[in-house]
Amino acid sequence: MCDTCGCNEIGGSGSSVGRPLHFIPTPEKDEQEHRHHYQHCHPHEQLKDQREVMVTENVLKHNNLVAQENKRFFNDRNILALNIMGSPGSGKTTFIIQTIEALIDKQKVYVIEGDQFGSLDTERIDKTDAKVIQVNTGNGCHLDAMSVMTAVKELNPANNSLVIIENVGNLVCPALFDLGEHQRVVIFSVTEGDDKPIKYAPMFHEASICIINKTDLLQLVPFDHLTAINNLRKVNHHLRIISLSALQGSGMTEWIAYLKKSMNSLQS
Numbered sequence: 488m489c490d491t492c493g494c495n496e497i498g499g500s501g502s503s504v505g506r507p508l509h510f511i512p513t514p515e516k517d518e519q520e521h522r523h524h525y526q527h528c529h530p531h532e533q534l535k536d537q538r539e540v541m542v543t544e545n546v547l548k549h550n551n552l553v554a555q556e557n558k559r560f561f562n563d564r565n566i567l568a569l570n571i572m573g574s575p576g577s578g579k580t581t582f583i584i585q586t587i588e589a590l591i592d593k594q595k596v597y598v599i600e601g602d603q604f605g606s607l608d609t610e611r612i613d614k615t616d617a618k619v620i621q622v623n624t625g626n627g628c629h630l631d632a633m634s635v636m637t638a639v640k641e642l643n644p645a646n647n648s649l650v651i652i653e654n655v656g657n658l659v660c661p662a663l664f665d666l667g668e669h670q671r672v673v674i675f676s677v678t679e680g681d682d683k684p685i686k687y688a689p690m691f692h693e694a695s696i697c698i699i700n701k702t703d704l705l706q707l708v709p710f711d712h713l714t715a716i717n718n719l720r721k722v723n724h725h726l727r728i729i730s731l732s733a734l735q736g737s738g739m740t741e742w743i744a745y746l747k748k749s750m751n752s753l754q755s
């Protein structure tokens with residue numbers, strides 16, 4: 488959470504938006520970051536003093552206000568906005584590319600790529616016909632509403648389009664920050680273990696849909712599909728669950744049908 492890792496103060500407000508964006512850390516900055524992590528990761532330190540709690544509350548309040556503006560922007564233009572979250576490597580970008588490929592003939596798609604550093608995912612999305620923009624969060628471990636607002640202004644999405652936001656790979660902090668999205672989609676891959684919904688409950692509790700990804704690997708990893716679904720239901724019984732393999736494309740039809748229905752209901 489951000490009041491423990493301190494990313495609000497260091498990275499959250501300092502997100503940079505641009506395309507392409509390259510980050511070259513200076514030695515001085517590396518040193519500062521190292522000190523920051525050392526101080527904040529020590530288990531016996533008492534960091535949650537009152538001032539920090541107040542700062543965090545204010546940051547979240549401000550974030551929520553900006554998120555409301557983002558939501559208004561999307562609603563005024565009949566744009567469906569998705570916030571795609573999940574662990575690093577769970578398959579978010581692969582899933583987004585499959586989604587774009589399935590829709591792009593009939594649907595304008597825009598992507599906001601959130602990563603701490605670099606523009607590798609943006610380069611992957613750029614090979615599709617979707618318009619993409621990179622947001623680098625630096626030390627920040629999540630996107631916030633303000634960085635999304637800046638990115639959206641630059642993307643300038645058309646009416647009736649789809650905006651997909653790929654959050655920074657992380658099962659913790661992104662759950663706290665409303666971006667103004669209509670739906671939160673968690674990508675949960677079978678290689679992560681079927682216990683993750685219980686251990687990272689807020690992420691799954693706040694989501695409207697969970698994609699169980701990498702089902703092509705089910706025979707190879709100790710992941711019990713039924714246990715995973717039960718764990719998801721314990722945390723969020725409204726959650727829509729779709730199992731698929733983004734790499735192979737199997738199971739994508741159910742997701743695309745769900746997405747089309749969501750877009751139709753927004754635009755009707």
Ligand SMILES: Nc1nc2c(ncn2[C@@H]2O[C@H](COP(=O)(O)OP(=O)(O)OP(=O)(O)O)[C@@H](O)[C@H]2O)c(=O)[nH]1
Pocket residue numbers: 573574575576577578579580581582608655656700701702703704731732733734735
């Ligand atoms: N076997 C298998 N591999 C997958 C699947 N989806 C993604 N991968 C692989 O998993 C790795 C990570 O995929 P990405 O799409 O980059 O994951 P990500 O969540 O966007 O990663 P970050 O942006 O770094 O957090 C890549 O090697 C993908 O090819 C899947 O359905 N099955």
Ligand SMILES: [Mg+2]
Pocket residue numbers: 579580581608653
């Ligand atoms: Mg990615």
